[in-house]
Amino acid sequence: MKQQRLNKILQEMERQNIPQMLISSPASIFYLTGKWIEPGERMLTLYINTNGDKKLLINELFPVNAIEGVELIWYKDTDEPIGRLINIVDKTKVLGVDKFWPAHFLIKLMERNAAAGFVNGSPIIDRTRMIKDAEEIQLMKDSSRINDSVMEEVIKTLSEEYSEKKMVNILAEIYENKGADGFSFSPIVAYGANAADPHHDSDSSKVQKGNNVIFDIGGVRKHYCSDMTRTVFYKEVSDEHKAVYNLVREANLTAIDKVKPGVRFCDIDKAARDVIENAGYGKYFTHRTGHSIGIEVHDFGDVSSVNTEEVAPGMIFSIEPGIYLSGDIGVRIEDLVLVTETGVEVLNKFTKDLIIVK
Template sequence: MKLNRLEKVLSGMKENNIHQMLVTDKISIFYLTGKMISPGERLIALYLNTNGDHKFFLNELFPVTEDLGVEKVWFNDTQNAIEIVSNYIDKNATIGIDKNWPARFLLSLMDACPNCKYVNSSFIIDSLRMCKDDEEKDLMRKASQINDMAMVKLQQALLEDLTEKEMASKLATIYEELGADGFSFSPIIGYGPNGADPHAHPSDAKVKVGDCIILDMGCIKDNYCSDMTRTVFYKEAPQKAKEVFEIVLEANKRAIALVKPGMRFCDIDNAARDYITEKGYGKYFTHRTGHSIGLETHDMGDVSAINTDVLKPGMIFSVEPGIYLPGEFGVRIEDLVLVTEDGHEILNKHTKELNIIK
């Protein structure tokens, strides 16, 4: 167990009067134990109790041989895992449950322990994960460095006359060659009008002269995620698209310039949104300005108009304003930003200035 993280979780439990908790999300289990297990439909659970009586419930299908600093309780596919878990639970106390635990497990536990009070306790670990320690910061820098290198190679591939789908496949190969562990999310590659859909899926479309192209991509390296968007032009940049590009770029820069401890997430969103609105494109900026990122592409926390949480050192999130004109084109420019003790650090080093691929 990572004792410094465990101690913070136990402290958070006590503050919220949650004396026992089942951690069942594989990412949060990894955060606390350093062991990544993908259980599929099977149950895994880390039971934490403020009295120190912790257990790790594991299916024999996942042979964890190393000492994780917590007692392991084993079961197999023919046994009732919930019944085994329930034997260790204080059946007359509040118990914290992960926000995404499948109903088939939760409902069974509620039947087995009807006198427990069930509460969502994910926020305790999720809030800790928002602020990265030094090791995590370095891992995030490393993932973003790979993403920077991949962006260079992907933009070069635009000259190979590939479809959006073929570009996505090309990116998978590029990541493998650069030592990444795979995609952190399915890439968004949008030529021309396809880029006007903020979550476009790669299609069979081929690039045309004058196309404004969105390249939104990220990889995983050592369990940590990267994410970056660059908008480029093919052969030439039409005047209207160029003007929209410069508006989005300025919005990105204005928002990032405000990032420092003590600012609020909504302040960052307002900086980008107000500028785009001032330029007449407010209704075409259809999403929040960003999201937190780390072990997952979308960690807890976002850069939105309604999030009044204060920025703290160690937080990492995206700043990705965009303008999307249906039937014409879209522009999005995204960087990952780390909050430092007295300001910020931009993790992406690849240029975001206007770039015409020739």
């Protein structure tokens, strides 16, 4: 077990009067145990309580021999795991439950009155995971370093011969060659007007002279995610498109400059949004400015106009303003940033200067 991480969760459980909890998210189980297990339809849950009990209910199919400090409770496919779980949970106390735990497990547990009450326990773990420790920060830096090198290489491969889908296939090969464990999300490669859709599904389109090209890419390294977006231009760029690009770049830099402990997420969002709105493009910036990231590419927390929480050292999130002009152009520039004790560190080093691919 990662005892320091567990201790933070247990302290918060005590503060919120949640004496016991079931953790079923593979990402959160990995966060606490260092073991990544994808259970599929089978039940997998880590039981913890404020008395120090730690039990992992796990199917015999999964190749986990032991986890230091955790008792493994095995079951077969022919067993009923809920019955095993009822023997673990204290029926006289409230039970925290993972927000993503399948309803058919939870309903069975509730029908059998397995606890005095059921509450969503995930916010405790989510908020603990928001603050990365030294080990996680280094892993995030390593993952972003790989992403920088992938971005540099994939931009160089841009060609009229390759469709957006082909570029995604090329990306997969580059990530593998660079030592990544795969994509952290389905990457976006978007040419020209396709880039005006912030979540474009890469298709058979091919790049043409004068097109802008969005590369929104990320990989996984040792279970930690990277995410970065750059917008480049093919062969040439018009003055209008150059102006849009420089405006988004200014919004990105302005928001990053705002980041320091004690600043609210909504104020960071506003810093980016004001730059774009003051130039008359406000209605074309259609999404939040960023999202938290770590073991999952979208961890709990975001950089949006409605998030009034203050940022704190150890948080890592994206800054990704954009302008999307339907039928014409889309520009997005995204970096991951780490909140330090005194300010901010940008994890992505790849240039944000305007690039024209010749």
